[in-house]
Amino acid sequence: MSVKSIGILGAGQLARMMALAGMPLGYRFNIYDTSGAPSAGIGTLFSDPSNTQQELNSFLAEVDVVTYEFEHLPLDLANTIAQRKPLHPNALSLATCQDREREKAMFTELGIPTPRYRIAHSADELRRAVDALGLPVVAKSATEGYDGKGQAVIRALDEVDAAWNKIGHPRLVVESFVTFSRELSVIAVRGAQGEVKSYPLVENHHHEGILRYTLAPARQVSATHADQAADFITRLLNRLDYVGVLALELFETPQGLLANEMAPRVHNSGHWSMNGAATSQFENHLRAISGLPLGNTEAQRPTCMINLIGCEIDLKAVTALPDCYIHLYDKTPRPGRKVGHINVCAETESSLHERVRQVLSVLPSMPDYPYA
Ligand SMILES: Nc1ncnc2c1ncn2[C@@H]1O[C@H](COP(=O)(O)OP(=O)(O)OP(=O)(O)O)[C@@H](O)[C@H]1O
Ligand SMILES: [Mg+2]
Secondary structure, three states, X not given: OOOOEEEEEOOOHHHHHHHHHHHHHOOEEEEEEOOOOOOOOOOEEEEOOOOOHHHHHHHHHXXXXXXXXXXXXXXXXXXXHHOOOOEOOOHHHHHHHOEHHHHHHHHHHOOOOOOOXXXXXXXXXXXXXHHHHOOOEEEEEOEOOOOOOOEEEEOOHXXXXXXXXHHOOOOEEEEEOOOOOEXXXXXXXXXXXXXXXXXXXXXXXXXOOEEEEEEEOOOOXXXXXXXXXXXXXXXXXXXXXXXXXXXXXXXXXXXXXXXXXXXXXXXXXXXXXXXXXXXXXXXXXXXHHOOOXXXXXXXXXXXXXXXXXXXXXXXXXXXXXXXXXXXXXXXXXXXXXXXXXXXXXXXXXXXXXXXXXXXXXXXXXXXXXXXX
16 A cells, blocks of 8 residues: 555644654645644644534545544544544554543553552442542543543542542543652554554653653663563554554552553654654654554653643744754643643753753743753
8 A cells, every 4th residue: 555645533733743744755634623623734624523424525535544643533433434444543442542441451451550440430339449449549531531631539538429520421440549759651653564663761740630841761760661661562552453653651650660541642742752763753653554664763862842831932032042842833822722842852861951941941931840
């Protein structure tokens, strides 16, 4: 199959960055949006907020292969598409990653450690889950969560009803609260022939439920943890017969790594690779889904990704700084909205922290920089 034209479901910044990475390969991009609020600003847009068969047909007629930028897609849409064009990652991967209960079951099946958990379909079952797991717990809607939405931390038994009502979802995954030393993630890509390449483990820092900084590579990772992370994600990729980029979020604890969740797509914690790795996650995803050899996933230099959340930046001030790469998504700032990111690179880790601090000094109201 020779790929010329790629279809992307979803029209946000991830679609935009995939298209930006794929144009040098000579690919054309067609973007299918059902949200009514596309922001990608690139490629040919098929806007279909009322879900008409006609618009989907026109989109499919244009593309050789289809991928997606978010996992909260209706499964029947994915299955319909997969009957007509190659869909990567496949529908099994989508179904598994969009449902925390299935995801946890797969971690368990593959021997990948994950926080202890129970499923709850009512406030009573939530109470029983708390009894079984012990306090505190984190209750999460089984589907549709992102950026920490649809979750509640329960620290006392009398908070159960309020948590159930606040989340407002018929099925919850209830997890033991993990006191992690830090959050890590690993991103890997599996090609059409089953070959796998992993990016190094990176370190993630969240603020108010949203990723704010990624440090790549993560500092002082033991060889055991590096091997385990690559092994966990390879098992998942193979089990799912996956093609494309997969992200796996991990908690590092004194007892070892625990898998938190995975995402069947390019991931915010992989944005550093646009300037810190030889081949970005976006290009590698496209290489995989179009049957090309995979590119080098090694980190070339220490890089920090700074997420820009709901703010405007002084472009003149930031572009004046060295080794600082700006990626704006052309989105109107609103509180909590991801509007861009900046990758800061340096030759050594200590010069990186210095450089990040310089960048932060010209950005408005950023959370504390946690890495030095
Ligand atoms: N079991 C847990 N114990 C302690 N903290 C947790 C637990 N589960 C989640 N968290 C915290 O909440 C954050 C968000 O949780 P999770 O990744 O499951 O949700 P999400 O809504 O999919 O988030 P995102 O879109 O940012 O990936 C985690 O990054 C972590 O900081
Ligand atoms: Mg997460």
